[in-house]
Amino acid sequence: KQEVTQIPAALSVPEGENxxxxxxxxxxxxxxxxxxxxxxxxxxxxxxxxxxxxxEQTSGRLNASLDKSSGRSTLYIAASQPGDSATYxxxxxQSTGFQxxxxxxxxRLLVSP
Amino acid sequence: EAQVTQNPRYLITVTGKKxxxxxxxxxxxxxxxxxxxxxxxxxxxxxxxxNVEVTDKGxxxxxxxxxxxEKRNFPLILESPSPNQTSLYFCASSLQAPPxxxxxxxxxxxxxxxx
Numbered sequence: 001k002q003e004v005t006q007i008p009a010a011l012s013v014p015e016g017e018n019x020x021x022x023x024x025x026x027x028x029x030x031x032x033x034x035x036x037x038x039x040x041x042x043x044x045x046x047x048x049x050x051x052x053x054x055x056e057q058t059s060g061r062l063n064a065s066l067d068k069s070s071g072r073s074t075l076y077i078a079a080s081q082p083g084d085s086a087t088y089x090x091x092x093x094q095s096t097g098f099q100x101x102x103x104x105x106x107x108r109l110l111v112s113p
Numbered sequence: 114e115a116q117v118t119q120n121p122r123y124l125i126t127v128t129g130k131k132x133x134x135x136x137x138x139x140x141x142x143x144x145x146x147x148x149x150x151x152x153x154x155x156x157x158x159x160x161x162x163x164n165v166e167v168t169d170k171g172x173x174x175x176x177x178x179x180x181x182x183e184k185r186n187f188p189l190i191l192e193s194p195s196p197n198q199t200s201l202y203f204c205a206s207s208l209q210a211p212p213x214x215x216x217x218x219x220x221x222x223x224x225x226x227x228x
Contacts, residue, residue, distance in 0.1 A: 004155075034217070043117070043203055043219035089156070091217075100146070100171060101217070105155040 002027045004092055006104035013080055014112055021075040021107045023090035028068045031095040035064050035075050038087045038106070047088075048075070052095070080111045115140050119204050119220035126194055127228050134189045134223045136204030142218070144210040145187040146171070147179065149200040150222075156203065162187055163210050194227040201225075 003026045013019055023033070032051045036044040048057045048064040050073070056065040063076040073090055087108045091101040117138045126132055138145065146161040148171075158171030162181040176198055178190040187206075191198060204220040 036219075041222070043221045044205075044217075045219070046216040049216070091156075100158050100161065103148075103156040105153060 002030075002092060002094060002102045004090060004102050004104040006088075006090060006107050008107060009105070010108040010110070012110045012112065015080060015082060017080050017111075018076070018078050019080055019109075021077070021088050021109070023073040023075070023104055025071045025073075025092050025102075027094075028071050029095050030068065031093040033064075033066055033073050033093065034091045034101065035062075035073075036089045036091065038089060040086075044089065077109075080109075082111050082113050085109055085111050115218065117204055117206055117218050117220040119202075119223045121223060122221065123224050125226045125228065128195055129193050132191050132194060132225075134191075134202055134204075134225070136187045136189065136220060137185050138187075138204075138206040138218065139185065140206065140208070140218065141184065142206040142208050143184070144208070145181065145204065145206045147177070147187070147189045148203045148205065149173065150203060151200050159189065159202075161210075191225075194225075196227050199225060199227045 005024045034049045035047045038044045050057045050066045061078040066073045087106040089106040091103045120135045143164045147159040148156040150156050157173045159177050160179040162168045165184050168179050202223045205217050207217045
Protein backbone atom coordinates (compact mmCIF):
# COMPACT_ATOMS: atom_id res chain seq x y z
CA LYS A 1 0.00 0.00 0.00
CA GLN A 2 1.39 3.37 -1.04
CA GLU A 3 2.24 5.73 1.80
CA VAL A 4 3.18 9.34 1.24
CA THR A 5 5.04 11.30 3.92
CA GLN A 6 5.85 14.98 4.13
CA ILE A 7 8.46 16.29 6.53
CA PRO A 8 8.50 18.71 8.23
CA ALA A 9 4.86 19.13 9.15
CA ALA A 10 5.41 22.85 9.65
CA LEU A 11 8.07 25.31 8.59
CA SER A 12 8.59 28.97 9.42
CA VAL A 13 11.05 31.13 7.46
CA PRO A 14 11.76 34.84 6.99
CA GLU A 15 10.84 36.48 3.72
CA GLY A 16 13.41 36.11 0.94
CA GLU A 17 14.74 32.70 1.91
CA ASN A 18 14.96 29.86 -0.54
CA UNK A 19 13.38 26.72 0.87
CA UNK A 20 12.78 23.06 0.12
CA UNK A 21 9.75 20.97 0.99
CA UNK A 22 10.08 17.20 1.00
CA UNK A 23 7.77 14.40 -0.09
CA UNK A 24 8.61 10.70 0.14
CA UNK A 25 6.64 7.69 -1.06
CA UNK A 26 7.04 3.98 -0.38
CA UNK A 27 6.10 2.44 -3.75
CA UNK A 28 8.15 3.65 -6.69
CA UNK A 29 5.65 2.33 -9.25
CA UNK A 30 4.06 5.73 -9.75
CA UNK A 31 2.58 7.33 -12.84
CA UNK A 32 3.04 10.92 -11.76
CA UNK A 33 3.30 13.21 -8.76
CA UNK A 34 1.52 16.50 -8.13
CA UNK A 35 2.17 19.33 -5.75
CA UNK A 36 -0.81 21.30 -4.43
CA UNK A 37 -1.24 24.42 -2.38
CA UNK A 38 -4.03 24.79 0.18
CA UNK A 39 -4.91 28.14 1.73
CA UNK A 40 -6.83 28.20 5.03
CA UNK A 41 -10.52 27.56 4.48
CA UNK A 42 -9.96 26.90 0.78
CA UNK A 43 -9.65 23.99 -1.56
CA UNK A 44 -6.47 22.71 -3.15
CA UNK A 45 -4.84 24.37 -6.12
CA UNK A 46 -2.57 22.36 -8.39
CA UNK A 47 0.95 23.83 -8.64
CA UNK A 48 3.04 21.36 -10.60
CA UNK A 49 2.57 17.95 -12.16
CA UNK A 50 5.59 15.72 -12.84
CA UNK A 51 5.22 12.62 -14.99
CA UNK A 52 7.20 9.55 -13.92
CA UNK A 53 9.49 9.93 -16.93
CA UNK A 54 10.42 13.49 -15.94
CA UNK A 55 13.01 14.67 -13.46
CA GLU A 56 11.65 18.14 -12.75
CA GLN A 57 9.07 20.79 -13.57
CA THR A 58 9.29 24.54 -13.11
CA SER A 59 6.69 27.27 -12.76
CA GLY A 60 7.91 30.73 -11.86
CA ARG A 61 9.66 30.60 -8.49
CA LEU A 62 8.66 26.96 -7.99
CA ASN A 63 10.69 23.95 -9.04
CA ALA A 64 9.65 20.37 -8.33
CA SER A 65 11.98 17.42 -8.74
CA LEU A 66 11.27 13.71 -8.80
CA ASP A 67 13.56 10.78 -8.01
CA LYS A 68 11.45 7.67 -8.47
CA SER A 69 14.15 5.20 -7.52
CA SER A 70 14.63 6.75 -4.10
CA GLY A 71 10.93 7.52 -3.65
CA ARG A 72 11.40 11.25 -3.20
CA SER A 73 10.19 14.55 -4.55
CA THR A 74 11.15 18.05 -3.49
CA LEU A 75 9.43 21.39 -4.03
CA TYR A 76 11.89 24.26 -4.16
CA ILE A 77 10.54 27.78 -3.56
CA ALA A 78 12.90 30.58 -4.46
CA ALA A 79 12.89 33.98 -2.77
CA SER A 80 9.93 33.17 -0.53
CA GLN A 81 7.22 35.79 0.06
CA PRO A 82 4.52 36.15 2.74
CA GLY A 83 1.97 35.27 0.07
CA ASP A 84 3.56 31.83 -0.17
CA SER A 85 2.26 31.03 3.30
CA ALA A 86 -0.03 28.03 2.93
CA THR A 87 -0.08 24.27 3.31
CA TYR A 88 1.66 22.35 0.56
CA UNK A 89 0.60 18.81 -0.27
CA UNK A 90 2.07 16.26 -2.60
CA UNK A 91 0.00 13.50 -4.19
CA UNK A 92 1.13 10.39 -6.00
CA UNK A 93 -0.72 8.97 -9.00
CA GLN A 94 -0.53 5.19 -8.97
CA SER A 95 0.47 3.34 -12.12
CA THR A 96 -1.54 0.28 -11.16
CA GLY A 97 -4.72 -0.46 -9.28
CA PHE A 98 -7.02 2.22 -7.98
CA GLN A 99 -7.83 5.25 -10.08
CA UNK A 100 -6.82 7.70 -7.40
CA UNK A 101 -4.19 9.92 -5.95
CA UNK A 102 -2.52 9.18 -2.62
CA UNK A 103 -1.97 12.37 -0.65
CA UNK A 104 0.62 13.30 1.92
CA UNK A 105 -0.46 15.11 5.08
CA UNK A 106 1.17 18.35 4.00
CA UNK A 107 3.73 20.89 5.17
CA ARG A 108 2.35 24.10 6.67
CA LEU A 109 4.58 26.99 5.56
CA LEU A 110 4.70 30.40 7.20
CA VAL A 111 6.78 33.12 5.57
CA SER A 112 7.15 36.13 7.84
CA PRO A 113 7.85 39.67 6.54
CA GLU B 114 -14.97 30.71 -14.95
CA ALA B 115 -13.94 27.08 -14.53
CA GLN B 116 -14.94 25.92 -11.10
CA VAL B 117 -16.15 23.19 -8.78
CA THR B 118 -18.95 24.37 -6.52
CA GLN B 119 -19.89 22.70 -3.27
CA ASN B 120 -22.86 23.41 -1.02
CA PRO B 121 -23.25 23.92 1.83
CA ARG B 122 -19.85 25.30 2.83
CA TYR B 123 -20.64 24.89 6.51
CA LEU B 124 -23.16 22.63 8.20
CA ILE B 125 -23.89 21.57 11.76
CA THR B 126 -26.30 18.69 12.11
CA VAL B 127 -27.30 15.98 14.56
CA THR B 128 -26.72 12.25 14.54
CA GLY B 129 -29.04 10.39 12.21
CA LYS B 130 -30.40 13.34 10.24
CA LYS B 131 -29.89 12.62 6.54
CA UNK B 132 -27.98 15.24 4.60
CA UNK B 133 -26.65 15.81 1.10
CA UNK B 134 -23.61 17.81 0.07
CA UNK B 135 -23.88 18.90 -3.53
CA UNK B 136 -21.01 19.22 -5.99
CA UNK B 137 -21.20 20.69 -9.46
CA UNK B 138 -18.51 21.35 -12.07
CA UNK B 139 -18.79 23.42 -15.23
CA UNK B 140 -15.82 22.00 -17.14
CA UNK B 141 -17.44 18.93 -18.73
CA UNK B 142 -15.07 16.72 -16.72
CA UNK B 143 -15.55 12.97 -16.79
CA UNK B 144 -13.89 12.22 -13.47
CA UNK B 145 -15.23 13.41 -10.11
CA UNK B 146 -14.25 12.43 -6.62
CA UNK B 147 -15.04 13.08 -2.96
CA UNK B 148 -12.38 13.36 -0.25
CA UNK B 149 -12.44 13.98 3.44
CA UNK B 150 -9.62 15.78 5.20
CA UNK B 151 -8.86 15.12 8.85
CA UNK B 152 -5.94 16.39 10.96
CA UNK B 153 -2.97 14.04 10.79
CA UNK B 154 -4.65 11.79 8.22
CA UNK B 155 -4.47 13.92 5.10
CA UNK B 156 -7.00 13.60 2.31
CA UNK B 157 -8.71 10.26 1.96
CA UNK B 158 -10.89 9.32 -0.96
CA UNK B 159 -14.51 8.42 -0.20
CA UNK B 160 -16.01 7.69 -3.63
CA UNK B 161 -15.14 8.48 -7.19
CA UNK B 162 -16.89 8.46 -10.55
CA UNK B 163 -15.34 7.80 -13.93
CA ASN B 164 -18.41 9.02 -15.83
CA VAL B 165 -22.20 9.22 -15.70
CA GLU B 166 -23.70 6.22 -13.87
CA VAL B 167 -20.20 4.89 -13.07
CA THR B 168 -19.20 5.17 -9.43
CA ASP B 169 -16.87 3.22 -7.17
CA LYS B 170 -15.64 3.12 -3.59
CA GLY B 171 -12.50 4.83 -2.44
CA UNK B 172 -10.62 4.19 0.78
CA UNK B 173 -13.29 5.23 3.29
CA UNK B 174 -16.76 4.71 1.75
CA UNK B 175 -18.57 3.46 4.87
CA UNK B 176 -21.54 5.64 5.80
CA UNK B 177 -21.63 7.48 2.49
CA UNK B 178 -23.49 7.18 -0.80
CA UNK B 179 -23.05 8.96 -4.11
CA UNK B 180 -24.81 9.20 -7.44
CA UNK B 181 -23.82 10.46 -10.88
CA UNK B 182 -26.97 10.96 -12.91
CA GLU B 183 -25.59 13.92 -14.83
CA LYS B 184 -22.04 14.64 -15.85
CA ARG B 185 -21.80 17.92 -13.98
CA ASN B 186 -23.20 16.80 -10.59
CA PHE B 187 -21.85 14.38 -8.00
CA PRO B 188 -23.70 14.67 -4.69
CA LEU B 189 -22.44 13.07 -1.48
CA ILE B 190 -25.18 11.60 0.71
CA LEU B 191 -24.91 10.80 4.40
CA GLU B 192 -27.98 8.68 5.15
CA SER B 193 -27.47 8.59 8.91
CA PRO B 194 -24.59 10.85 9.92
CA SER B 195 -22.52 10.02 12.96
CA PRO B 196 -19.99 12.14 14.92
CA ASN B 197 -17.03 10.33 13.29
CA GLN B 198 -18.13 11.87 10.00
CA THR B 199 -17.32 15.32 11.32
CA SER B 200 -14.73 16.47 8.81
CA LEU B 201 -13.80 18.81 5.99
CA TYR B 202 -15.08 17.44 2.68
CA PHE B 203 -13.75 18.23 -0.77
CA CYS B 204 -15.14 17.50 -4.19
CA ALA B 205 -12.70 17.37 -7.11
CA SER B 206 -12.89 16.87 -10.83
CA SER B 207 -10.58 16.37 -13.78
CA LEU B 208 -10.91 15.79 -17.47
CA GLN B 209 -9.92 12.15 -17.12
CA ALA B 210 -9.37 9.78 -14.22
CA PRO B 211 -6.05 9.81 -12.39
CA PRO B 212 -3.36 9.16 -13.07
CA UNK B 213 -3.89 9.97 -16.76
CA UNK B 214 -4.96 13.47 -16.03
CA UNK B 215 -3.71 17.00 -15.95
CA UNK B 216 -4.91 19.33 -13.30
CA UNK B 217 -7.28 18.15 -10.60
CA UNK B 218 -9.72 20.93 -9.70
CA UNK B 219 -11.01 21.16 -6.15
CA UNK B 220 -14.05 22.79 -4.64
CA UNK B 221 -13.60 25.10 -1.65
CA UNK B 222 -14.66 22.49 0.84
CA UNK B 223 -17.65 21.76 3.07
CA UNK B 224 -17.06 21.72 6.80
CA UNK B 225 -19.48 19.32 8.44
CA UNK B 226 -20.05 18.92 12.17
CA UNK B 227 -22.22 16.07 13.44
CA UNK B 228 -23.33 16.44 17.05
